[in-house]
Amino acid sequence: MHTLPDELRLEGDRVILRDWCDEDAPALAPVCGEWDVCAFTSVPWSYSEAEALAWIERQRQKRAAGTVLALAIQGRDDDRALGNVNLARLDGGGREAAIGYWLDPVARGRGFVTAAASLLIDWGFANLDLERIEFAILPENLASQHVAERLGASSEGVRERSHEAEGRLWDMTIWSVGR
Ligand SMILES: CC(C)(COP(=O)(O)OP(=O)(O)OC[C@H]1O[C@@H](n2cnc3c(N)ncnc32)[C@H](O)[C@@H]1OP(=O)(O)O)[C@@H](O)C(=O)NCCC(=O)NCCS
Numbered sequence: 001m002h003t004l005p006d007e008l009r010l011e012g013d014r015v016i017l018r019d020w021c022d023e024d025a026p027a028l029a030p031v032c033g034e035w036d037v038c039a040f041t042s043v044p045w046s047y048s049e050a051e052a053l054a055w056i057e058r059q060r061q062k063r064a065a066g067t068v069l070a071l072a073i074q075g076r077d078d079d080r081a082l083g084n085v086n087l088a089r090l091d092g093g094g095r096e097a098a099i100g101y102w103l104d105p106v107a108r109g110r111g112f113v114t115a116a117a118s119l120l121i122d123w124g125f126a127n128l129d130l131e132r133i134e135f136a137i138l139p140e141n142l143a144s145q146h147v148a149e150r151l152g153a154s155s156e157g158v159r160e161r162s163h164e165a166e167g168r169l170w171d172m173t174i175w176s177v178g179r
Pocket residue numbers: 036037040041100101102103104107108109110111112113114115136137138141142143144146147150
């Protein structure tokens with residue numbers, strides 16, 4: 001099991017990564033229902049503010065349990081949460097993790113996710129002693145595959161029927177970066 005910090009703030013030229021806080025709950029709601037966020041991640045199709053608060057609380061619990069490190073992405077000139085980037089599958093305490101991300105459509109196309117994922121990947125390699133970080137991406141999700149490519153990830157092909165969602169198993173394209 002990894003010991004994750006209670007508080008974390010990572011600053012880059014383009015984005016700041018910081019802990020989710022309860023005040024972010026209203027900003028989460030509009031992202032739910034965005035077709036690609038919901039189709040390509042575990043974000044639900046609809047969300048009340050209470051459910052948003054519960055999601056933020058679950059991230060705190062997963063952090064305390066050492067299993068998931070989720071951070072809000074914000075721009076340099078505005079403290080609004082624009083998206084999420086996380087390192088998951090830390091349960092084993094081993095040298096591998098999985099990365100995930102989503103961004104509010106209003107903030108896309110500015111390289112924010114590439115910058116955010118790069119910061120978190122560097123932090124994971126430096127602080128969690130990771131050797132490999134994996135991206136599991138649905139084949140039709142070209143934007144996310146482009147992010148992986150921009151981050152220098154290698155394509156490892158398709159892992160068939162490896163992701164369970166909505167009652168069925170989906171093929172995933174697998175990408176990875178190593179230390
Ligand atoms: C994936 C996602 C985070 C990318 O956000 P973004 O703001 O476009 O990301 P960035 O600006 O950092 O970079 C994306 C790169 O992909 C490219 N791109 C964006 N949309 C694309 C598309 N539909 N097809 C191909 N490339 C695309 C951009 O041009 C950019 O490349 P560039 O820097 O060479 O110009 C965003 O589309 C999203 O939130 N999607 C829904 C959730 C999701 O799919 N999460 C990942 C699950 S595996």
